[in-house]
Amino acid sequence: MAGGRKPKVAAPARPQNTLVLDNGAWTLKAGLVCGGSIPEPRVIPNCIARDRSRKIYVASELDKCRDFSEIQFRRPVEKGYLVNWEAQKEIWDQELFGDKAQFKCDPSETRLMLTEQPNALPVLQTNCDQIVFEEYGFSSYYRGIGSTFNAYHDLQSLFRTPKDALTAANTPAEIMLVVDSGFSHTTITPLLGGRPLHSAIRRIDIGGKFLTNYMARLISLRHFDMRNDLYIVNEMKEASCYVSADFKSDLERTWKGTRGEKREDYVSGAGIVKDYVLPDFHTRHKGILREYDPAQHAKSRKLAATGHSEEDVLTLRNERFTVPELIFRPSDVGMRQPGLADAIQQSLHELPIGLWPGLLANIVVVGGSSLFDGFIQRLQKELVQLVPDDCIVRVARPADPITNTWYGAANMANHPNIEKVVVTKQEYEENGSAWIARKFSTGLLTP
Amino acid sequence: MNNFGVIELASAKTTSAPGWAYVPDTGILPGSSALQPANRKRARNAPAGVTVGDLTARQEAKIRKEIEALERDGGKDISIPIPAKSGKAPAKHTPNVRKILQSQKTFSNHLDDFLAIQAQVEGGPAAAGNNRPSNASSKRPANKRDATAASTPTGSAKPTPGIQEEDVTMADVDLPPVLVGQYRPPPAAHPGDNDPLLASRVPDLPSDEELRKLLAHPPLTYYETRGKWEDNYPTRVFCEVCGYWGRVRCMKCGTRVCALDCLETHREECVTRYGL
Ligand SMILES: [Zn+2]
Numbered sequence: 001m002a003g004g005r006k007p008k009v010a011a012p013a014r015p016q017n018t019l020v021l022d023n024g025a026w027t028l029k030a031g032l033v034c035g036g037s038i039p040e041p042r043v044i045p046n047c048i049a050r051d052r053s054r055k056i057y058v059a060s061e062l063d064k065c066r067d068f069s070e071i072q073f074r075r076p077v078e079k080g081y082l083v084n085w086e087a088q089k090e091i092w093d094q095e096l097f098g099d100k101a102q103f104k105c106d107p108s109e110t111r112l113m114l115t116e117q118p119n120a121l122p123v124l125q126t127n128c129d130q131i132v133f134e135e136y137g138f139s140s141y142y143r144g145i146g147s148t149f150n151a152y153h154d155l156q157s158l159f160r161t162p163k164d165a166l167t168a169a170n171t172p173a174e175i176m177l178v179v180d181s182g183f184s185h186t187t188i189t190p191l192l193g194g195r196p197l198h199s200a201i202r203r204i205d206i207g208g209k210f211l212t213n214y215m216a217r218l219i220s221l222r223h224f225d226m227r228n229d230l231y232i233v234n235e236m237k238e239a240s241c242y243v244s245a246d247f248k249s250d251l252e253r254t255w256k257g258t259r260g261e262k263r264e265d266y267v268s269g270a271g272i273v274k275d276y277v278l279p280d281f282h283t284r285h286k287g288i289l290r291e292y293d294p295a296q297h298a299k300s301r302k303l304a305a306t307g308h309s310e311e312d313v314l315t316l317r318n319e320r321f322t323v324p325e326l327i328f329r330p331s332d333v334g335m336r337q338p339g340l341a342d343a344i345q346q347s348l349h350e351l352p353i354g355l356w357p358g359l360l361a362n363i364v365v366v367g368g369s370s371l372f373d374g375f376i377q378r379l380q381k382e383l384v385q386l387v388p389d390d391c392i393v394r395v396a397r398p399a400d401p402i403t404n405t406w407y408g409a410a411n412m413a414n415h416p417n418i419e420k421v422v423v424t425k426q427e428y429e430e431n432g433s434a435w436i437a438r439k440f441s442t443g444l445l446t447p
Numbered sequence: 448m449n450n451f452g453v454i455e456l457a458s459a460k461t462t463s464a465p466g467w468a469y470v471p472d473t474g475i476l477p478g479s480s481a482l483q484p485a486n487r488k489r490a491r492n493a494p495a496g497v498t499v500g501d502l503t504a505r506q507e508a509k510i511r512k513e514i515e516a517l518e519r520d521g522g523k524d525i526s527i528p529i530p531a532k533s534g535k536a537p538a539k540h541t542p543n544v545r546k547i548l549q550s551q552k553t554f555s556n557h558l559d560d561f562l563a564i565q566a567q568v569e570g571g572p573a574a575a576g577n578n579r580p581s582n583a584s585s586k587r588p589a590n591k592r593d594a595t596a597a598s599t600p601t602g603s604a605k606p607t608p609g610i611q612e613e614d615v616t617m618a619d620v621d622l623p624p625v626l627v628g629q630y631r632p633p634p635a636a637h638p639g640d641n642d643p644l645l646a647s648r649v650p651d652l653p654s655d656e657e658l659r660k661l662l663a664h665p666p667l668t669y670y671e672t673r674g675k676w677e678d679n680y681p682t683r684v685f686c687e688v689c690g691y692w693g694r695v696r697c698m699k700c701g702t703r704v705c706a707l708d709c710l711e712t713h714r715e716e717c718v719t720r721y722g723l
């Protein structure tokens with residue numbers, strides 16, 4: 001990077017290192033960008049957990065947990081927003097600055113780039129700014145909406161269109177629409193040159209947490225109570241759920257039929273039904289998803305009757321696709337909110353129609369809940385039906401939708417003009433937190 | 448499939464049980480009536496004698512409770528303490544930091560505070576009501592906001608968090624175009640290009656002035672940004688036992704089920720809960 005040889009004498013020297021931190025509710029993604037080189041970020045559980053024997057694990061210590069049954073979590077990030085600093089500081093201190101840190105980061109010589117969810121409460125933003133400068137003393141700081149950083153990627157290669165000579169990774173994409181489907185909710189953020197179009201940001205309150213809770217409820221109704229085993233249910237959800245391309249047909253094929261009827265699809269599983277072998281935390285640490293085998297079931301019923309059953313098997317039928325379906329139809333559980341495609345349409349209707357073609361042709365989906373098979377295909381299909389005929393709809397999911405935001409922020413940290421958008425510690429001390437809030441929210445570059 | 452409910456009813460022995468009746472429900476429900484109630488008031492005011500297709504207050508309350516449960520993080524209320532560190536001197540904090548670290552407020556507490564402040568600023572409870580979550584048909588990003596954005600000095604309607612290649616501090620007159628159009632490569636020439644019947648209907652890009660105004664729009668509040676429910680969105684009803692279509696309704700409690708097997712399963716629970 002330019003300026004690499006600058007001697008470190010002047011007081012507010014441009015920091016060489018940037019701590020890039022995507023502070024999610026489920027995991028935090030952290031890495032130190034040093035003098036322009038971008039490492040692989042660490043993905044760390046952003047929680048404090050307590051297992052059945054009341055042992056407590058902070059963040060990455062969760063690796064050491066051997067029995068996840070009935071494990072409980074406390075999370076600093078609630079509804080997508082950093083709320084509880086007592087817990088967050090404990091985690092940051094250990095993972096970023098303490099004995100678990102994998103890089104050496106002295107905040108007084110480091111720039112911090114931190115993500116937040118859109119439409120945050122001002123008081124929570126102020127709390128964050130105060131902690132960043134007054135507790136950690138970072139040299140400078142940029143707080144931005146997570147989705148916006150996804151503009152700092154080579155979009156055209158993502159859509160497999162010919163590369164434009166002008167497109168470099170740390171130049172923001174001109175126009176795109178980012179869907180971020182995370183743990184707490186799903187947001188829609190249209191961007192111009194990496195800047196959010198605030199009036200058109202939309203959110204639906206369905207995310208990974210809601211889906212896991214819903215799956216736990218269905219299994220508790222149909223099999224046995226798993227409402228205190230959300231960790232296990234989440235793993236099962238990740239392994240087994242998919243977004244259906246044809247919901248009606250899949251629902252039909254997994255129905256058992258009327259009394260006494262043995263529908264062929266039901267008996268065979270129709271290629272949809274799967275078995276999930278639950279972990280017992282003795283011989284099996286992780287659950288296993290496997291093909292549904294009716295013969296195997298008859299056998300294990302016999303074994304169970306004689307008390308010799310060696311595994312707990314859950315047969316998953318329509319749970320596999322009715323769970324992620326909520327992202328597309330929150331009203332299936334009675335929630336009065338639009339599905340994802342309708343919410344995108346609501347976002348577009350806030351904007352001049354001239355922007356629609358550009359936004360619709362550059363939709364990027366990130367976040368852990370976008371990992372369900374069929375997610376982008378379904379979104380594409382529904383959008384094509386909703387928008388004007390001559391709009392091309394392209395929906396892409398980056399190779400790793402969980403770290404894409406982090407890598408984008410790391411690219412932005414290398415931008416030659418990064419100093420223009422950050423707030424320095426000195427500026428904070430001179431102007432206070434209200435000024436920072438204004439600068440970050442409206443982008444005012446001068447007081 | 449359409450006549451399924453009828454077939455079931457014709458063979459149903461269960462209808463003879465006193466207080467029990469199952470009705471086929473093939474019609475499309477009127478939009479929002481199957482949904483989470485708009486607010487508590489509506490649930491309370493729901494008519495007592497319900498007609499087919501309407502939900503009872505009891506059912507609306509049930510849906511609301513279920514959604515609340517699905518929005519929770521964790522099975523039950525948990526308070527996991529921060530593990531105590533031994534041999535560590537108590538850290539010194541600034542007064543701001545101390546206050547923040549000690550706060551045990553939840554997001555919902557902060558949101559309530561925010562709405563209360565907003566209500567005061569905007570002059571009375573009426574204004575605050577606009578931002579309540581329950582108001583499905585609520586305002587669009589208030590005109591008043593656009594006015595604020597428009598009335599800010601033009602110098603301040605300048606860029607925003609993202610970075611532009613060009614020097615962002617330059618004077619307004621020199622501002623570079625917001626979009627240079629490279630995102631939309633021109634299509635290859637085609638012999639039909641001049642055919643008036645095939646004239647492109649792709650709308651023009653907004654002017655730079657318009658784009659700058661959009662970029663200068665202040666952030667919306669938490670509830671303003673939430674997707675709005677529209678009454679013309681289709682809704683679906685499922686069997687509460689197995690998850691298939693809920694084509695039959697328990698007259699006692701309104702629960703939907705798909706067919707006899709599930710109906711019997713439901714009945715056991717219904718009797719336990721509400722009595723015969
Ligand atoms: Zn059923």
Ligand SMILES: [Zn+2]
Pocket residue numbers: 697698699700701702713714717
């Ligand atoms: Zn009933």
